[in-house]
Amino acid sequence: MARVHLDDVTKRYEDIIAVNEMNLEIRDGEFVCLVGPSGCGKSTTMETIAGLTKPTEGTVTIGETDVTTLPPKDRGVSMVFQNIALFPHMDVYDNISFGLRLRKFDKDEIDRRVQEASDVVQLEGMLDREPNELSGGQQQRVAIARAIVRKPDVFLMDEPLANLDAKLRVHMRTELQRLHKQLDTTIIYVTHDQAEAMTMSDRIAVINAGELQQIDPPLVCYNEPANRFVAGFIGSPSMNFVEGELTGDGLTTDHFDLEFDPTDLDTAADDVTMGVRPEDIYLEREADSATSTSETIEARTDVLEPMGDEIFIYLSLDGASSEMMTSDEASTASNQLLMSVDPDTEIEADESVSVVLDRSKIHLFETASGTAITHGIAALSAQQSPAAGSSGVAPEAESGGQHE
Known part of the structure; x- marks a missing residue:
């Protein structure tokens, strides 16, 4: 050796x-x-x-x-x-x-x-x-x-x-x-x-x-x-990315908001990108499976891809179709989210659905540099109102990676 x-x-x-x-x-x-x-x-x-x-x-x-x-x-x-x-x-x-x-x-x-x-x-x-x-x-x-x-x-x-x-x-x-x-x-x-x-x-x-x-x-x-590159490269399908802006109340995007206290975030950037993996998005009726749930996001199912052990569901946040998009393209489109659910989930295309994100699995990156800011916002929202619907708080993980 x-x-x-x-x-x-x-x-x-x-x-x-x-x-x-x-x-x-x-x-x-x-x-x-x-x-x-x-x-x-x-x-x-x-x-x-x-x-x-x-x-x-x-x-x-x-x-x-x-x-x-x-x-x-x-x-x-x-x-x-x-x-x-x-x-x-x-x-x-x-x-x-x-x-x-x-x-x-x-x-x-x-x-x-x-x-x-x-x-x-x-x-x-x-x-x-x-x-x-x-x-x-x-x-x-x-x-x-x-x-x-x-x-x-x-x-x-x-x-x-x-x-x-x-x-x-x-x-x-x-x-x-x-x-x-x-x-x-x-x-x-x-x-x-x-x-x-x-x-x-x-x-x-x-x-x-x-x-x-x-x-x-x-x-x-x-x-x-x-950083964002590693987040998008590791994992299949890729992580969903949505760009937004940090405010005093949390993160604001074109289609939904996330409430949390941003004062403890180690960043001076206002423009940030939220990342969440398909398996960390849940139908609201199955929100108990998440560690700490976000505010409800309204969407419409577009395309369903049964994979045997799971179903990939392309969610449209503004009614636009993800037709002709690959899973990687859909995960980076600002008006799309890619979600995975159990194969026995009763759901159809073109159905209005309410979904939540697992706060403990939400990643934030600086939009300009791509550098990771945090992995999980559950701890940041621990003192927020019951709207977070937390069933348990996962501590924020520090990034263990070496990067350049």
């Missing part, structure tokens, strides 16, 4: 900054996912750690060694790519042992390592097969075994499951978690799939435009996002 440390790492390509002053600490034995939209710099960060890309500025340390100028072969890392890149003319044994044979390892040692690696990834009885005789998942296991036999200090995985079908991706996620526990080694995993990041990682590093936004355990990123 080994810790990995990036100190002010910047990578420029002429006038394009792919990675900007990245400071990242990955602990011994940790499984960290680098997540973000396409082009955000997560793969460039991975390649910088691997030595495939030299940083323009900054240093990369693996263990206690500054590896910034070392070639990939001397860094003690093994990499698994999205493109599995197996040799089609070699059988599984030769594919797995290829790197060891290049390094002139003894035949007995090669046999021992290949057998150990094939046992770990469950390739028993397949060592004499060729890649075209294997399924996609089996080929991915061969690629992982090829990395394991080198016994690296750090595993680097760049979207290794992206080319697999959905069912196999879920299976391989479980396999990778089991592998991490068995090998007890440091794994850095690049993905744009937040489900992979949420289910597999000890911590998630969220990157946008080459800058680290937050690095925290998955549920901290979900419940206490450091």
